[in-house]
Amino acid sequence: MVLAGFPSPSCPLSPLSSHTSHMPPPPAVFVKFNSSDGFPVELAESARVVQLKEAVGQECGVLPQQLRVIFAGRELHNDCTLQSYDLPEQSTVHVVLPTSGPARRREVFLQSQLRGTADSLTRLDLSEARLPTACTGLASILRTENGGEAGSAPFPESRPHCSFYVFCKSPCGAIRPGKLRVRCRTCLQGTLTLSRGPSCWDDVLLPNRIHGVCQSQDCDGRMAEFYLKCATHPTAADDTSVALDLITPNVRGIPCIACTDILSPVLVSPCPDRHVICLDCFRIYCVTRLNERQFVHHPEVGYSLPCPAGCPDCLIKEVHHFRVLGEEQYERYQLYATEECLLQMGGVLCPTPGCGAGLLPEEGQRRVQCDPGRELGCGFVFCRECKDSFHEGECQTRHPAEAGVALQGYIVDEDAAQRARWEQASQKTIGETTRPCPRCRVPVEKSGGCMHMVCPQAQCKFEWCWLCQVEWNRDCMGSHWFG
Numbered sequence: 001m002v003l004a005g006f007p008s009p010s011c012p013l014s015p016l017s018s019h020t021s022h023m024p025p026p027p028a029v030f031v032k033f034n035s036s037d038g039f040p041v042e043l044a045e046s047a048r049v050v051q052l053k054e055a056v057g058q059e060c061g062v063l064p065q066q067l068r069v070i071f072a073g074r075e076l077h078n079d080c081t082l083q084s085y086d087l088p089e090q091s092t093v094h095v096v097l098p099t100s101g102p103a104r105r106r107e108v109f110l111q112s113q114l115r116g117t118a119d120s121l122t123r124l125d126l127s128e129a130r131l132p133t134a135c136t137g138l139a140s141i142l143r144t145e146n147g148g149e150a151g152s153a154p155f156p157e158s159r160p161h162c163s164f165y166v167f168c169k170s171p172c173g174a175i176r177p178g179k180l181r182v183r184c185r186t187c188l189q190g191t192l193t194l195s196r197g198p199s200c201w202d203d204v205l206l207p208n209r210i211h212g213v214c215q216s217q218d219c220d221g222r223m224a225e226f227y228l229k230c231a232t233h234p235t236a237a238d239d240t241s242v243a244l245d246l247i248t249p250n251v252r253g254i255p256c257i258a259c260t261d262i263l264s265p266v267l268v269s270p271c272p273d274r275h276v277i278c279l280d281c282f283r284i285y286c287v288t289r290l291n292e293r294q295f296v297h298h299p300e301v302g303y304s305l306p307c308p309a310g311c312p313d314c315l316i317k318e319v320h321h322f323r324v325l326g327e328e329q330y331e332r333y334q335l336y337a338t339e340e341c342l343l344q345m346g347g348v349l350c351p352t353p354g355c356g357a358g359l360l361p362e363e364g365q366r367r368v369q370c371d372p373g374r375e376l377g378c379g380f381v382f383c384r385e386c387k388d389s390f391h392e393g394e395c396q397t398r399h400p401a402e403a404g405v406a407l408q409g410y411i412v413d414e415d416a417a418q419r420a421r422w423e424q425a426s427q428k429t430i431g432e433t434t435r436p437c438p439r440c441r442v443p444v445e446k447s448g449g450c451m452h453m454v455c456p457q458a459q460c461k462f463e464w465c466w467l468c469q470v471e472w473n474r475d476c477m478g479s480h481w482f483g
Contacts, residue, residue: 029082030092033060035189035216038092043082050078056095070094070215072121073182073194073224086122090234094191096215121180125163125251126201163249165265166241167320168230175279175323178241179231180204184214186221190237194224201245242320246270247279254421256281257308267321271311273421282308283324290325290333297344303337351387352380366390438464438471451480 032038033056041055049069057064069076071093076085087093166178184192185207194212203209204226214221228243229235250264258281267282269275277285285308289295295303296315304315305322316322322333339349342358350357350370355378361368366384370377382388386395434443437455439462444455451466465476 028090029087030090031056031095032092032190033095034097035094035187035191040090045083046081048079048081049076049085052082052093053078053095062097066097067095068098068215070096070191070193072180072190073192073197073212075193092190092237094189094215096191097217099213099215099217121182121197124180124197125249126198126204126245162231164228164231165244165247166228166230167244167323168232168241172230172232173327175244175247176241177231178228178243180226180228182212182224182226184212184216184219184221185223185225187214187216187219188225189214189216189219191215191219192221192224198226205243205245242318244321245318246316246321250276258285269307269309269311269314270316271307271309271314273307273309273311275307275309275311275421277308279324283326286322286325286333287329290329290336293336295333295336295340297337297340299344303333303340348384348387350378350380351382352378355380435466435469437462438469451476 028040028042029052030038031041031052039059041052041059043052043055050064052069053064053067056062057067071085071087071091074085076082076093162177164178164180165175168174168176168178180198181190182192182194183190192212192214194210196210198204198210207225208223210224210226211222212224227240229239230241246267246269247265248268250262250266253262254266254276255262256266256278257275258277261278263278263280266276266278269277286305289305295305297303298315301315301317302319304317304319306312306316307314323330325333339356339358342349342360345360346363347358347360348368350359352370355370357370357377359368359370359377361384367381367390368384369381370379381390383390383395388395434445436442437444437453437457437460440455440457440460442455442457442460444453446453446466452472453464453466455462455464463472464470465472465480467480468476470476
């Protein structure tokens with residue numbers, strides 16, 4: 001196995017054990033010791049973290065018990081295997097010497113808070129945080145079957161491993177599965193241990209949302225910076241990709257709004273109903289609207305589209321989702337976006353076939369010349385009103401572009417739109433298993449047990465009856481404590 005592209009190690013490496021010609025070498029992880037350039041270490045898939053420490057300690061002359069291994073915002077514990085932490089081949093792990101003083105004490109506390117949870121960045125699924133707008137705060141109130149907070153239970157084996165999707169510009173040039181990573185915002189090293197894992201996309205996309213402790217010797221960073229990388233090929237430290245937060249695995253089995261098939265992954269619209277559309281149908285939707293010049297130019301968002309069902313005020317904010325168009329159509333999308341921006345600024349396009357240069361004549365100026373001086377224009381002189389050769393007097397013709405476009409239409413069946421809501425399954429479950437606290441109206445889930453409920457909100461703690469939805473009393477206790 002040739003580990004191409006690895007930098008030279010920062011400490012001397014002894015020759016790796018030899019292998020017979022017919023036996024493949026064991027998988028390798030890439031180790032950065034104290035934020036150095038790094039080196040590969042070959043270990044079996046079933047190897048434990050303590051074995052990785054022993055290998056690094058032997059190569060760098062450090063006692064293994066002094067070392068700490070950090071990957072994806074968490075310290076890896078000795079008795080766990082590398083495989084259990086979803087460490088694919090050629091993943092980068094950071095190995096550091098322990099910090100001391102107050103920073104170390106704070107870090108020990110943070111790690112004690114995280115120990116035993118399953119919120120590793122490699123298995124995180126933020127699609128479950130896409131709650132209806134009427135259920136704000138529900139994620140922090142619901143409890144799982146084992147009594148832990150929502151999001152802290154181990155993921156079922158049936159859940160897809162990939163939870164994120166990105167646009168990988170190079171070498172893929174396409175939408176690909178992604179992996180979430182974190183680093184210290186101060187030193188940009190992956191040596192930060194998190195105080196908590198992200199619970200929604202805002203935690204990932206917005207700065208200064210989650211704190212941690214940087215374990216680098218010369219850094220006192222306390223702020224996490226999340227980023228995504230393409231998961232289909234080995235990546236360098238600075239090889240990041242654009243997060244496509246609306247694309248997610250179809251873990252709820254919602255049918256596509258257009259073809260009604262249950263496919264995965266899907267794009268979940270930012271509209272209140274969270275309409276679901278598969279990527280093939282989303283591409284057709286985008287091509288159709290592009291042909292009709294029906295994309296919307298928004299001064300802050302850019303050239304975008306709303307929900308396929310026509311829901312208002314739901315433009316897609318991350319325009320890299322339109323990379324689903326493919327390279328050729330995306331270039332046309334960029335051209336139309338530039339032209340639309342120019343028209344919004346009061347500009348005009350040269351009507352000469354094959355030219356189409358963008359021009360910004362002065363306000364009220366009717367005579368326009370496609371300026372050849374910049375080697376971009378063709379020199380054609382035309383009327384700003386009708387786009388024909390410049391003339392005096394009233395316009396006799398009308399340019400075809402101003403006559404309107406014959407819309408092909410992208411029609412969505414109303415019944416299909418009802419079935420294609422991302423929250424349809426969860427709303428049904430929420431309606432059956434949750435009721436609002438009679439005092440503070442926060443949704444509370446009941447998963448078995450008696451009818452005596454206690455509001456989980458710390459500032460409320462109201463005791464009430466699940467059936468009567470009134471304050472808990474002797475009648476409730478005697479009549480239907482257990483239903």
